[in-house]
Amino acid sequence: MAHRILIARKLKGLEDIIPFTSVHWLLKDGGWRFATAEDNDAEGENVTADPLHEGFTHLRQVYYESNPDYQARFSVPVLYDKIQKVIVNNESSEILRMFGTEFDDIIDEKYRHVSLYPEALQSQIDELHAWHYDNINNAVYKCGVASTQEAYERAVTELFEALDKLEKHLGSADGPYWFGRNITEVDVRLYVTIIRFDPVYVQHFKCNIRDIRSGYPHIHKWLRNLYWNVPAFKETTNFLHIKNHYTKSHTPINPLSITPVGPLPHILPLDEEVAAVKAIGQL
Secondary structure: OHHHHHHHHHHOOOOOOOOOOEOOOOOEOOEOEOOOOOOOOOOOOOEOOOOOOOOOOEHHHHHHHHOOOOOOOOOOOOEEEOOOOEEEEOOHHHHHHHHHHOOOOOOOHHHHOOOOOOHHHHHHHHHHHHHHHHHHHOHHHHHHHOOOHHHHHHHHHHHHHHHHHHHHHHHHOOOOEOOEOOOOHHHHHHHHHHHHHHHHHHHHOOOOOOOHHHHOHHHHHHHHHHHHHOHHHHOOOOHHHHHHHHHHHOOOOOOOOOOOOOOOOOOOOOOOOOHHHHHHHOO
């Protein structure tokens, strides 16, 4: 997922070293496309035409420039070498790891201490990534694309069992982040799923046994702390793009492409709770 790369880019102070362009949120048969001057629904940071290739309208053209025989998916993100005119990498987990260390010699000194993959935690992080991907990051999609009632019920039950485990861990964590006092890849990779949960996955993918804001107080606290207190998370989160992409790109799931207004607000302030949580707190 491209969002995690934008977060890491800011956390590591790479904005002046690695510029970026965002594709338009609408994903159709032609794949990801670049925005045009006629697009009046593509607000956001750097949602523009391809700045390096005049006349390129779709990301697939960048892939074919790099490899004319390319036959795999035209996915985002793409790390592109504009000198060699070649795609360096298109796997978000690998780019995330690269951003964590590969530019430390040229970034501002204050960002060099930011370690998203600290040596002492690497084995734990690797294990967690595998578990989180299977049981949370990818699990929401299993719910959304399930083609039978049985498959959906199995997927949604497994997803919420995993969220229950997340809630338990964050409730006992020694600090605001997964590993306590320091942000790691785990927080970054989980955030991009959890921030989309209430605005999109609850209704669009039918992940509606509970929502985060009323059903998981510790996950909710962790999420809001990242969004409101760590600029790299809020500044890279565009709810318009998130909601429009899912609800207008996935026509088999949402044939009329109607985007729900709520929940409002998309994320609650740090000091505000939904009515159900307030009531429990008053017992």
